[in-house]
Amino acid sequence: MQASSEKKQRKVVYLTFPPESSNKPVVCDLARVYGLDFSILKAQITPRHEGQMTLELSGPAEAFEAGLNYLRDQGIGVTPAAHRISRDEDSCIHCGVCTALCPTKALSLDIETRLVIFDDEACSACGMCTKVCPVAAMDILLENGVM
Ligand code: SF4
Ligand code: SF4
Structure with missing residues (x-):
């Protein structure tokens, strides 16, 4: 190793x-x-x-x-720039791609509903989901008033 x-x-x-x-x-x-x-x-x-x-x-x-x-x-x-991640609920197609790589399990599959849940409290804002989401539903939002 x-x-x-x-x-x-x-x-x-x-x-x-x-x-x-x-x-x-x-x-x-x-x-x-x-x-x-x-x-x-x-x-x-x-x-x-x-x-x-x-x-x-x-x-x-x-x-x-x-x-x-x-x-x-x-x-x-x-x-x-402080930033956080948000999900556009209308765009997400619940494909589940992001759940496989989310390191904090902020994105997870609800077994009963088959919907992908986003828990923004658990999100570390690492940005990995924004790179793989096929419909760009996960977005980086900048705080402290910058672009
Ligand atoms: S990869 Fe994008 S579309 Fe697929 S479940 Fe995650 S947020 Fe939704
Ligand atoms: S930004 Fe990172 S921690 Fe937050 S939901 Fe996306 S993959 Fe998970």
Whole structure:
């Protein structure tokens, strides 16, 4: 069995780009230079204008801090974004795909009704269900007033 000595982090961050940085490939550098995985959740970037982007970032803790400091050095505003997960009850087709990978059992199958139950109190907001749901019923909602 292999054990990783590096502690991993996963965070959602909200970035604000000054006009002079809005066309630089700084987000790609997070993967290329710092080895971080990223997923762009929302973005509004226009060349030569101020831009905003919401990113989900994951990677080893040390690289994480170095990557965020790199962004700050480029004049980019970095704000950690609190987030939670919600389910669009009208979209869910109760296929059960998400129940197999939900680590906290916040998504589970009710044997009697054959419906998938979402317990948001048990949800750790890891975001895994949002990547596999075939109808995008699971969504990441950002709190603290960002995009
Ligand atoms: S994967 Fe999506 S559609 Fe399927 S049960 Fe889960 S939330 Fe519902
Ligand atoms: S975000 Fe993670 S913990 Fe929450 S319901 Fe989805 S898979 Fe389960």
